[in-house]
Amino acid sequence: MDFGEYDNRKNRKVESGVPDVCKSEPCMMGIDEAGRGPVLGPMVYGTCYCPIAKSSLLKTIGFADSKTLTEEQRDNLFVKLDAEKANMGWLINILSPNYISNSMLKRNKYNLNSLSHDTAIGLISRVLELGINLTEVYVDTVGDFNSYQAKLKSIFPNIDIVVSKKADSIYPIVSAASICAKVARDKAIKNWKFIEGDLFHQFDYGSGYPGDPKTKQFLSENIDPIFGFPQFVRFGWSTASSILDTKALPVKWSSKKAIENSIKTPVISNFFGVQKQETVKEKSHKFFSERCLKSVKNLF
Template sequence: MKSTHLKLNGMLVAGADEAGRGAVLGPLVLCVAVCEKEKERFLKSIGVKDSKMLSPEKREELAAEIVKYCHVHVQKIPAQRINELMKKGVSLNEIEAIHVADALKEIEPEIVEKIDKVYIDAPDPDAIKFTHRIRSLLASDSKISSKLHSSHKADVIYPITSAASIIAKVTRDEEIEKIKKELGCDFGTGYPHDEMAINCIKQNIDNPVLIKYLRSEWSTAKRIIAESRFKTTQLKLDF
Protein backbone atom coordinates (compact mmCIF):
# COMPACT_ATOMS: atom_id res chain seq x y z
CA MET A 1 0.00 0.00 0.00
CA LYS A 2 1.55 3.28 -1.13
CA SER A 3 0.35 6.79 -1.85
CA THR A 4 3.61 8.51 -2.70
CA HIS A 5 2.07 10.07 -5.84
CA LEU A 6 0.45 12.69 -3.59
CA LYS A 7 2.03 16.12 -3.57
CA LEU A 8 2.89 17.23 -0.04
CA ASN A 9 3.56 20.90 0.66
CA GLY A 10 4.91 22.94 3.54
CA MET A 11 6.23 21.45 6.76
CA LEU A 12 5.68 17.71 7.07
CA VAL A 13 5.46 15.26 9.93
CA ALA A 14 5.97 11.48 9.95
CA GLY A 15 5.03 8.60 12.22
CA ALA A 16 5.98 4.93 12.45
CA ASP A 17 4.23 1.97 14.06
CA GLU A 18 3.76 -1.78 13.70
CA ALA A 19 1.09 -4.48 13.77
CA GLY A 20 1.51 -8.15 14.62
CA ARG A 21 4.58 -7.86 16.80
CA GLY A 22 3.55 -10.53 19.31
CA ALA A 23 1.72 -12.87 16.95
CA VAL A 24 2.74 -16.51 16.58
CA LEU A 25 1.26 -16.69 13.06
CA GLY A 26 1.65 -14.33 10.13
CA PRO A 27 3.82 -11.34 9.32
CA LEU A 28 4.98 -8.35 11.29
CA VAL A 29 3.91 -5.22 9.39
CA LEU A 30 5.50 -1.80 9.80
CA CYS A 31 4.35 1.50 8.38
CA VAL A 32 5.86 4.96 8.12
CA ALA A 33 3.27 7.60 7.27
CA VAL A 34 4.05 11.17 6.18
CA CYS A 35 1.62 14.07 5.90
CA GLU A 36 1.48 17.85 5.97
CA LYS A 37 1.77 19.04 9.56
CA GLU A 38 -1.41 21.08 9.22
CA LYS A 39 -3.34 17.90 8.29
CA GLU A 40 -2.75 16.27 11.68
CA ARG A 41 -5.70 18.10 13.19
CA PHE A 42 -7.87 16.89 10.32
CA LEU A 43 -6.74 13.28 10.85
CA LYS A 44 -7.73 13.54 14.50
CA SER A 45 -11.10 15.10 13.59
CA ILE A 46 -12.08 12.14 11.39
CA GLY A 47 -11.36 9.69 14.19
CA VAL A 48 -7.75 8.64 13.57
CA LYS A 49 -6.42 7.08 16.78
CA ASP A 50 -4.44 4.04 17.92
CA SER A 51 -5.64 1.15 15.74
CA LYS A 52 -6.24 -1.06 18.80
CA MET A 53 -9.03 1.33 19.84
CA LEU A 54 -10.92 0.92 16.55
CA SER A 55 -13.13 -1.76 15.04
CA PRO A 56 -11.89 -3.53 11.88
CA GLU A 57 -14.57 -1.74 9.85
CA LYS A 58 -13.56 1.68 11.19
CA ARG A 59 -9.87 0.96 10.54
CA GLU A 60 -10.61 0.13 6.91
CA GLU A 61 -12.72 3.26 6.53
CA LEU A 62 -9.97 5.44 8.01
CA ALA A 63 -7.20 3.74 6.01
CA ALA A 64 -9.01 4.76 2.81
CA GLU A 65 -8.98 8.38 4.04
CA ILE A 66 -5.40 8.32 5.31
CA VAL A 67 -3.95 7.41 1.92
CA LYS A 68 -5.69 10.45 0.42
CA TYR A 69 -3.59 12.75 2.61
CA CYS A 70 -0.47 10.79 3.55
CA HIS A 71 2.43 9.04 1.91
CA VAL A 72 2.63 5.55 3.40
CA HIS A 73 5.63 3.22 3.29
CA VAL A 74 4.83 -0.34 4.37
CA GLN A 75 7.22 -3.15 5.27
CA LYS A 76 5.90 -6.72 5.53
CA ILE A 77 8.23 -9.04 7.44
CA PRO A 78 7.24 -12.70 6.87
CA ALA A 79 7.37 -15.24 9.69
CA GLN A 80 10.22 -17.09 7.95
CA ARG A 81 12.33 -13.92 7.88
CA ILE A 82 11.65 -13.35 11.59
CA ASN A 83 12.63 -16.97 12.33
CA GLU A 84 15.88 -16.65 10.36
CA LEU A 85 16.91 -13.48 12.16
CA MET A 86 15.98 -14.78 15.61
CA LYS A 87 18.05 -17.93 15.01
CA LYS A 88 21.01 -15.59 14.44
CA GLY A 89 20.36 -13.92 17.78
CA VAL A 90 18.63 -10.83 16.40
CA SER A 91 16.01 -9.61 18.87
CA LEU A 92 12.49 -8.60 17.91
CA ASN A 93 13.31 -4.99 18.80
CA GLU A 94 16.29 -5.13 16.43
CA ILE A 95 14.14 -6.67 13.68
CA GLU A 96 11.65 -3.85 14.08
CA ALA A 97 14.42 -1.23 14.00
CA ILE A 98 15.87 -2.75 10.81
CA HIS A 99 12.58 -2.48 8.99
CA VAL A 100 11.66 0.97 10.31
CA ALA A 101 15.02 2.07 8.90
CA ASP A 102 14.23 0.35 5.59
CA ALA A 103 10.88 2.17 5.39
CA LEU A 104 12.56 5.50 6.16
CA LYS A 105 15.05 4.88 3.36
CA GLU A 106 12.12 4.70 0.91
CA ILE A 107 11.17 8.33 1.58
CA GLU A 108 12.17 10.60 -1.29
CA PRO A 109 14.97 13.11 -0.47
CA GLU A 110 12.76 16.10 -1.30
CA ILE A 111 10.17 14.82 1.20
CA VAL A 112 12.82 14.17 3.87
CA GLU A 113 13.95 17.81 3.56
CA LYS A 114 10.48 19.00 4.58
CA ILE A 115 9.92 16.59 7.50
CA ASP A 116 10.08 18.24 10.90
CA LYS A 117 9.87 15.12 13.09
CA VAL A 118 9.36 11.36 12.79
CA TYR A 119 7.37 10.11 15.78
CA ILE A 120 8.03 6.41 16.33
CA ASP A 121 6.12 4.15 18.70
CA ALA A 122 8.94 2.55 20.70
CA PRO A 123 8.70 -1.18 21.51
CA ASP A 124 11.86 -1.03 23.61
CA PRO A 125 11.50 -0.11 27.31
CA ASP A 126 14.29 2.39 26.58
CA ALA A 127 12.81 4.62 23.87
CA ILE A 128 16.07 6.53 23.35
CA LYS A 129 17.91 3.25 22.78
CA PHE A 130 15.40 2.37 20.07
CA THR A 131 16.05 5.71 18.34
CA HIS A 132 19.79 4.98 18.42
CA ARG A 133 19.19 1.50 16.96
CA ILE A 134 17.41 3.00 13.96
CA ARG A 135 20.01 5.74 13.50
CA SER A 136 22.79 3.15 13.44
CA LEU A 137 21.05 1.48 10.47
CA LEU A 138 20.80 4.66 8.42
CA ALA A 139 23.59 6.18 6.34
CA SER A 140 25.92 8.45 8.31
CA ASP A 141 24.84 11.40 6.16
CA SER A 142 21.11 10.60 6.38
CA LYS A 143 19.14 13.81 6.77
CA ILE A 144 16.26 12.05 8.48
CA SER A 145 18.39 10.64 11.29
CA SER A 146 18.30 13.79 13.44
CA LYS A 147 14.51 14.02 13.07
CA LEU A 148 13.72 10.71 14.78
CA HIS A 149 11.82 10.77 18.07
CA SER A 150 10.84 7.45 19.67
CA SER A 151 8.42 7.37 22.58
CA HIS A 152 6.04 5.02 24.31
CA LYS A 153 2.38 5.39 23.33
CA ALA A 154 3.34 7.49 20.29
CA ASP A 155 0.43 5.80 18.50
CA VAL A 156 -1.90 7.36 21.08
CA ILE A 157 -0.20 10.77 21.35
CA TYR A 158 0.53 11.68 17.72
CA PRO A 159 -2.18 11.48 15.02
CA ILE A 160 0.40 10.72 12.31
CA THR A 161 1.67 7.73 14.31
CA SER A 162 -1.93 6.64 14.82
CA ALA A 163 -2.33 6.82 11.03
CA ALA A 164 0.73 4.58 10.59
CA SER A 165 -0.74 2.21 13.18
CA ILE A 166 -4.00 1.96 11.24
CA ILE A 167 -2.31 1.32 7.88
CA ALA A 168 -0.06 -1.34 9.45
CA LYS A 169 -3.02 -3.07 11.10
CA VAL A 170 -5.25 -3.01 8.00
CA THR A 171 -2.37 -4.33 5.87
CA ARG A 172 -1.70 -7.14 8.34
CA ASP A 173 -5.39 -8.05 8.55
CA GLU A 174 -5.45 -8.37 4.75
CA GLU A 175 -2.40 -10.66 4.85
CA ILE A 176 -3.95 -12.75 7.63
CA GLU A 177 -7.13 -13.31 5.61
CA LYS A 178 -5.05 -14.53 2.65
CA ILE A 179 -3.16 -16.96 4.90
CA LYS A 180 -6.40 -18.31 6.40
CA LYS A 181 -7.72 -19.08 2.93
CA GLU A 182 -4.48 -20.75 1.87
CA LEU A 183 -4.30 -22.79 5.07
CA GLY A 184 -8.02 -23.56 5.19
CA CYS A 185 -8.13 -22.80 8.88
CA ASP A 186 -9.50 -19.82 10.81
CA PHE A 187 -6.83 -19.00 13.40
CA GLY A 188 -8.42 -15.79 14.66
CA THR A 189 -5.87 -13.09 15.43
CA GLY A 190 -2.84 -15.36 15.25
CA TYR A 191 -1.73 -14.37 18.76
CA PRO A 192 -0.63 -16.88 21.43
CA HIS A 193 -3.54 -15.95 23.72
CA ASP A 194 -6.06 -16.82 20.97
CA GLU A 195 -7.35 -20.39 21.35
CA MET A 196 -8.29 -20.46 17.66
CA ALA A 197 -4.64 -19.84 16.78
CA ILE A 198 -3.37 -22.54 19.15
CA ASN A 199 -5.89 -25.10 17.89
CA CYS A 200 -5.10 -24.33 14.26
CA ILE A 201 -1.37 -24.81 14.89
CA LYS A 202 -1.99 -28.13 16.66
CA GLN A 203 -4.23 -29.39 13.85
CA ASN A 204 -1.80 -28.37 11.10
CA ILE A 205 1.58 -28.93 12.75
CA ASP A 206 2.76 -31.13 9.85
CA ASN A 207 1.21 -28.95 7.15
CA PRO A 208 3.94 -27.24 5.07
CA VAL A 209 1.59 -24.29 4.48
CA LEU A 210 1.44 -23.64 8.22
CA ILE A 211 5.22 -23.85 8.55
CA LYS A 212 5.57 -20.97 6.06
CA TYR A 213 3.62 -18.67 8.34
CA LEU A 214 4.50 -20.00 11.80
CA ARG A 215 6.96 -18.08 13.96
CA SER A 216 8.69 -21.26 15.02
CA GLU A 217 11.16 -19.41 17.26
CA TRP A 218 8.29 -18.29 19.52
CA SER A 219 8.07 -20.21 22.81
CA THR A 220 4.39 -21.01 22.09
CA ALA A 221 5.26 -22.60 18.74
CA LYS A 222 8.25 -24.48 20.19
CA ARG A 223 6.04 -25.92 22.94
CA ILE A 224 3.35 -27.10 20.52
CA ILE A 225 5.95 -28.62 18.17
CA ALA A 226 7.65 -30.40 21.10
CA GLU A 227 4.31 -31.76 22.36
CA SER A 228 3.42 -32.99 18.88
CA ARG A 229 6.75 -34.80 18.50
CA PHE A 230 6.36 -36.37 21.93
CA LYS A 231 2.88 -37.68 21.06
CA THR A 232 4.18 -39.07 17.75
CA THR A 233 7.01 -40.85 19.57
CA GLN A 234 4.58 -42.27 22.13
CA LEU A 235 2.29 -43.59 19.40
CA LYS A 236 5.23 -45.34 17.73
CA LEU A 237 6.32 -46.87 21.03
CA ASP A 238 2.77 -48.01 21.82
CA PHE A 239 2.51 -49.57 18.37
Protein backbone atom coordinates (compact mmCIF):
# COMPACT_ATOMS: atom_id res chain seq x y z
CA MET A 1 0.00 0.00 0.00
CA ASP A 2 1.75 3.10 -1.27
CA PHE A 3 0.24 6.44 -0.27
CA GLY A 4 2.90 8.53 -1.97
CA GLU A 5 3.18 12.20 -0.99
CA TYR A 6 -0.02 13.72 0.33
CA ASP A 7 -1.22 16.53 2.55
CA ASN A 8 -1.57 15.28 6.15
CA ARG A 9 -3.99 18.10 6.93
CA LYS A 10 -6.66 16.64 4.67
CA ASN A 11 -8.53 13.36 4.47
CA ARG A 12 -7.35 10.75 2.01
CA LYS A 13 -9.15 7.91 0.23
CA VAL A 14 -7.34 4.93 -1.30
CA GLU A 15 -8.98 2.20 -3.37
CA SER A 16 -7.96 -1.05 -5.00
CA GLY A 17 -9.12 -2.09 -8.44
CA VAL A 18 -12.60 -3.62 -8.73
CA PRO A 19 -12.64 -7.33 -9.67
CA ASP A 20 -15.05 -8.06 -12.52
CA VAL A 21 -16.53 -10.96 -10.57
CA CYS A 22 -17.68 -8.53 -7.86
CA LYS A 23 -19.93 -6.78 -10.36
CA SER A 24 -21.74 -9.92 -11.43
CA GLU A 25 -21.90 -12.15 -8.35
CA PRO A 26 -23.56 -11.28 -4.99
CA CYS A 27 -20.92 -9.83 -2.66
CA MET A 28 -20.30 -9.38 1.04
CA MET A 29 -18.49 -6.46 2.63
CA GLY A 30 -16.89 -5.82 6.02
CA ILE A 31 -16.21 -2.46 7.69
CA ASP A 32 -13.89 -1.67 10.60
CA GLU A 33 -11.77 1.18 11.92
CA ALA A 34 -8.35 1.72 13.44
CA GLY A 35 -7.21 4.59 15.64
CA ARG A 36 -10.48 5.71 17.19
CA GLY A 37 -9.06 6.29 20.68
CA PRO A 38 -5.53 7.75 20.20
CA VAL A 39 -4.82 11.42 20.74
CA LEU A 40 -2.21 11.27 17.96
CA GLY A 41 -2.55 10.54 14.26
CA PRO A 42 -5.48 9.82 11.96
CA MET A 43 -8.46 7.52 12.35
CA VAL A 44 -8.72 5.10 9.45
CA TYR A 45 -11.78 3.28 8.18
CA GLY A 46 -11.23 0.22 6.02
CA THR A 47 -13.44 -2.13 4.09
CA CYS A 48 -12.96 -5.35 2.17
CA TYR A 49 -15.44 -6.98 -0.20
CA CYS A 50 -15.62 -10.23 -2.17
CA PRO A 51 -18.20 -12.58 -3.71
CA ILE A 52 -20.10 -14.58 -1.09
CA ALA A 53 -19.21 -17.71 -3.05
CA LYS A 54 -15.51 -16.93 -2.46
CA SER A 55 -15.82 -16.43 1.30
CA SER A 56 -13.71 -19.54 1.96
CA LEU A 57 -10.73 -17.55 0.66
CA LEU A 58 -10.92 -15.37 3.76
CA LYS A 59 -10.39 -18.34 6.06
CA THR A 60 -7.66 -19.75 3.79
CA ILE A 61 -5.71 -16.51 4.01
CA GLY A 62 -6.12 -16.58 7.80
CA PHE A 63 -7.69 -13.28 8.75
CA ALA A 64 -8.02 -12.39 12.43
CA ASP A 65 -8.67 -9.29 14.52
CA SER A 66 -5.80 -6.95 13.63
CA LYS A 67 -5.32 -5.95 17.29
CA THR A 68 -4.22 -9.53 18.13
CA LEU A 69 -1.52 -9.54 15.45
CA THR A 70 1.93 -8.01 15.14
CA GLU A 71 2.61 -5.30 12.58
CA GLU A 72 4.58 -7.78 10.47
CA GLN A 73 1.70 -10.29 10.52
CA ARG A 74 -0.77 -7.57 9.49
CA ASP A 75 1.46 -6.48 6.62
CA ASN A 76 1.80 -10.06 5.38
CA LEU A 77 -1.97 -10.58 5.50
CA PHE A 78 -2.58 -7.39 3.55
CA VAL A 79 -0.11 -8.52 0.88
CA LYS A 80 -2.05 -11.79 0.54
CA LEU A 81 -5.37 -9.93 0.41
CA ASP A 82 -4.11 -7.51 -2.23
CA ALA A 83 -2.76 -10.41 -4.29
CA GLU A 84 -6.33 -11.74 -4.68
CA LYS A 85 -7.14 -8.97 -7.14
CA ALA A 86 -9.38 -11.24 -9.18
CA ASN A 87 -11.66 -11.96 -6.21
CA MET A 88 -11.32 -9.19 -3.61
CA GLY A 89 -11.25 -5.44 -3.39
CA TRP A 90 -10.71 -2.90 -0.62
CA LEU A 91 -11.23 0.76 0.22
CA ILE A 92 -9.61 2.95 2.87
CA ASN A 93 -10.66 6.36 4.21
CA ILE A 94 -8.01 8.21 6.25
CA LEU A 95 -9.45 10.95 8.49
CA SER A 96 -6.84 13.51 9.51
CA PRO A 97 -6.38 14.52 13.17
CA ASN A 98 -7.20 18.09 12.20
CA TYR A 99 -10.47 17.07 10.54
CA ILE A 100 -11.48 14.92 13.52
CA SER A 101 -10.92 17.70 16.07
CA ASN A 102 -12.50 20.41 13.93
CA SER A 103 -15.56 18.19 13.43
CA MET A 104 -15.96 17.50 17.15
CA LEU A 105 -15.56 21.16 18.10
CA LYS A 106 -18.15 22.54 15.69
CA ARG A 107 -20.80 24.84 17.13
CA ASN A 108 -23.36 22.22 16.12
CA LYS A 109 -22.01 19.16 17.91
CA TYR A 110 -20.71 16.44 15.58
CA ASN A 111 -19.40 13.73 17.86
CA LEU A 112 -17.06 10.86 17.08
CA ASN A 113 -19.91 8.34 16.80
CA SER A 114 -21.68 10.43 14.17
CA LEU A 115 -18.41 10.91 12.30
CA SER A 116 -17.80 7.15 12.37
CA HIS A 117 -21.32 6.33 11.20
CA ASP A 118 -21.12 8.81 8.31
CA THR A 119 -17.75 7.44 7.24
CA ALA A 120 -19.11 3.88 7.16
CA ILE A 121 -22.15 5.06 5.20
CA GLY A 122 -19.80 6.77 2.75
CA LEU A 123 -17.86 3.54 2.22
CA ILE A 124 -21.01 1.54 1.48
CA SER A 125 -22.22 4.25 -0.91
CA ARG A 126 -18.86 4.27 -2.69
CA VAL A 127 -18.87 0.49 -3.15
CA LEU A 128 -22.33 0.70 -4.71
CA GLU A 129 -21.15 3.55 -6.97
CA LEU A 130 -18.36 1.27 -8.23
CA GLY A 131 -21.01 -1.13 -9.51
CA ILE A 132 -20.37 -3.90 -7.01
CA ASN A 133 -23.28 -6.30 -6.52
CA LEU A 134 -23.41 -5.76 -2.77
CA THR A 135 -25.97 -7.86 -0.87
CA GLU A 136 -24.44 -8.33 2.62
CA VAL A 137 -22.60 -5.88 4.92
CA TYR A 138 -20.99 -6.66 8.28
CA VAL A 139 -19.94 -3.77 10.54
CA ASP A 140 -18.07 -3.56 13.82
CA THR A 141 -20.33 -1.46 16.01
CA VAL A 142 -19.83 2.10 17.19
CA GLY A 143 -22.24 2.93 19.98
CA ASP A 144 -25.43 0.90 20.39
CA PHE A 145 -25.40 -1.82 17.74
CA ASN A 146 -29.20 -2.07 17.47
CA SER A 147 -29.74 1.61 16.66
CA TYR A 148 -26.69 1.67 14.38
CA GLN A 149 -27.99 -1.34 12.44
CA ALA A 150 -31.45 0.23 12.14
CA LYS A 151 -29.87 3.44 10.85
CA LEU A 152 -27.89 1.63 8.16
CA LYS A 153 -30.88 -0.49 7.11
CA SER A 154 -33.02 2.63 6.70
CA ILE A 155 -30.45 4.03 4.28
CA PHE A 156 -29.70 0.76 2.45
CA PRO A 157 -32.98 -1.21 2.63
CA ASN A 158 -31.99 -3.68 -0.11
CA ILE A 159 -28.87 -4.89 1.66
CA ASP A 160 -28.68 -7.40 4.51
CA ILE A 161 -26.78 -5.56 7.25
CA VAL A 162 -25.35 -6.99 10.46
CA VAL A 163 -23.85 -4.67 13.09
CA SER A 164 -22.16 -6.51 15.93
CA LYS A 165 -19.83 -6.07 18.86
CA LYS A 166 -16.38 -7.56 18.18
CA ALA A 167 -17.39 -8.19 14.58
CA ASP A 168 -13.71 -8.20 13.63
CA SER A 169 -13.21 -11.39 15.64
CA ILE A 170 -16.49 -13.03 14.49
CA TYR A 171 -16.71 -12.36 10.75
CA PRO A 172 -13.62 -12.96 8.55
CA ILE A 173 -14.71 -10.25 6.10
CA VAL A 174 -14.63 -7.69 8.94
CA SER A 175 -11.26 -9.08 10.04
CA ALA A 176 -10.01 -8.38 6.52
CA ALA A 177 -11.37 -4.82 6.74
CA SER A 178 -9.64 -4.46 10.10
CA ILE A 179 -6.32 -5.45 8.51
CA CYS A 180 -6.78 -2.84 5.78
CA ALA A 181 -7.53 -0.11 8.32
CA LYS A 182 -4.71 -0.97 10.72
CA VAL A 183 -2.06 -1.38 8.02
CA ALA A 184 -3.07 1.97 6.51
CA ARG A 185 -2.90 3.72 9.89
CA ASP A 186 0.48 2.14 10.70
CA LYS A 187 1.89 3.41 7.41
CA ALA A 188 0.32 6.84 7.83
CA ILE A 189 1.88 7.17 11.30
CA LYS A 190 5.28 5.86 10.22
CA ASN A 191 5.46 8.09 7.14
CA TRP A 192 3.93 11.17 8.74
CA LYS A 193 5.39 14.39 7.36
CA PHE A 194 5.61 17.06 10.05
CA ILE A 195 5.04 20.35 8.24
CA GLU A 196 6.25 22.06 11.43
CA GLY A 197 9.74 20.57 10.96
CA ASP A 198 11.63 17.29 11.41
CA LEU A 199 12.13 17.73 15.17
CA PHE A 200 8.88 15.97 16.07
CA HIS A 201 9.61 12.96 13.86
CA GLN A 202 12.65 12.09 15.96
CA PHE A 203 10.66 11.96 19.18
CA ASP A 204 9.35 8.68 20.60
CA TYR A 205 5.64 9.42 21.07
CA GLY A 206 4.68 5.88 22.10
CA SER A 207 1.36 4.31 21.14
CA GLY A 208 -0.50 7.60 20.78
CA TYR A 209 -3.10 6.64 23.36
CA PRO A 210 -3.86 9.20 26.10
CA GLY A 211 -2.77 6.88 28.93
CA ASP A 212 0.68 6.19 27.46
CA PRO A 213 3.41 8.04 29.47
CA LYS A 214 5.50 8.54 26.30
CA THR A 215 2.52 10.07 24.52
CA LYS A 216 1.87 12.40 27.46
CA GLN A 217 5.53 13.43 27.47
CA PHE A 218 5.41 14.15 23.73
CA LEU A 219 2.37 16.38 24.20
CA SER A 220 3.86 18.17 27.17
CA GLU A 221 7.21 18.87 25.53
CA ASN A 222 5.99 19.72 22.04
CA ILE A 223 3.55 22.55 22.48
CA ASP A 224 3.98 26.11 21.27
CA PRO A 225 2.51 28.58 23.81
CA ILE A 226 0.82 30.51 20.98
CA PHE A 227 0.16 28.06 18.14
CA GLY A 228 -0.35 24.90 20.18
CA PHE A 229 0.39 21.41 18.92
CA PRO A 230 1.66 20.10 15.58
CA GLN A 231 -0.91 18.76 13.13
CA PHE A 232 -0.21 15.23 14.34
CA VAL A 233 -2.18 15.90 17.54
CA ARG A 234 -5.96 15.69 17.93
CA PHE A 235 -6.29 18.95 19.84
CA GLY A 236 -9.96 18.21 20.58
CA TRP A 237 -9.03 15.35 22.95
CA SER A 238 -9.23 16.20 26.68
CA THR A 239 -5.63 14.99 27.18
CA ALA A 240 -4.41 17.62 24.72
CA SER A 241 -6.81 20.38 25.79
CA SER A 242 -5.80 20.06 29.46
CA ILE A 243 -2.16 20.62 28.48
CA LEU A 244 -3.19 23.59 26.37
CA ASP A 245 -4.99 25.05 29.39
CA THR A 246 -1.83 24.91 31.51
CA LYS A 247 0.94 25.66 28.99
CA ALA A 248 -0.59 27.89 26.31
CA LEU A 249 -0.84 31.63 26.73
CA PRO A 250 -4.27 32.75 27.98
CA VAL A 251 -6.64 34.46 25.55
CA LYS A 252 -8.88 37.30 26.69
CA TRP A 253 -11.99 37.72 24.58
CA SER A 254 -13.71 41.10 24.29
CA SER A 255 -17.33 41.24 25.36
CA LYS A 256 -20.06 41.56 22.77
CA LYS A 257 -20.79 45.10 23.97
CA ALA A 258 -17.14 46.15 23.64
CA ILE A 259 -17.03 44.81 20.08
CA GLU A 260 -20.24 46.61 19.14
CA ASN A 261 -18.92 49.88 20.58
CA SER A 262 -15.71 49.54 18.57
CA ILE A 263 -17.56 49.26 15.25
CA LYS A 264 -17.84 52.63 13.53
CA THR A 265 -21.21 53.54 11.99
CA PRO A 266 -20.73 54.06 8.23
CA VAL A 267 -21.42 57.55 6.84
CA ILE A 268 -23.75 57.60 3.82
CA SER A 269 -21.55 60.12 1.99
CA ASN A 270 -18.82 57.53 1.86
CA PHE A 271 -20.83 55.65 -0.73
CA PHE A 272 -20.82 58.59 -3.15
CA GLY A 273 -17.18 59.59 -3.00
CA VAL A 274 -14.33 58.70 -5.33
CA GLN A 275 -13.90 54.94 -5.46
CA LYS A 276 -10.74 53.89 -3.72
CA GLN A 277 -8.28 51.55 -5.36
CA GLU A 278 -8.48 47.99 -4.15
CA THR A 279 -5.93 47.20 -1.50
CA VAL A 280 -3.68 44.21 -1.85
CA LYS A 281 -5.07 41.28 0.08
CA GLU A 282 -2.81 40.33 2.94
CA LYS A 283 -1.48 36.79 2.89
CA SER A 284 -2.78 34.66 5.73
CA HIS A 285 -0.25 33.43 8.29
CA LYS A 286 0.77 29.83 7.62
CA PHE A 287 -0.68 28.82 11.01
CA PHE A 288 -4.15 29.41 9.56
CA SER A 289 -3.48 27.92 6.12
CA GLU A 290 -1.91 24.80 7.67
CA ARG A 291 -5.10 24.21 9.65
CA CYS A 292 -7.42 25.06 6.77
CA LEU A 293 -8.85 27.96 8.81
CA LYS A 294 -10.55 31.02 7.33
CA SER A 295 -11.29 34.38 8.91
CA VAL A 296 -14.74 34.98 10.41
CA LYS A 297 -16.06 38.47 9.63
CA ASN A 298 -19.16 38.38 11.77
CA LEU A 299 -18.84 36.80 15.19
CA PHE A 300 -22.24 37.98 16.44
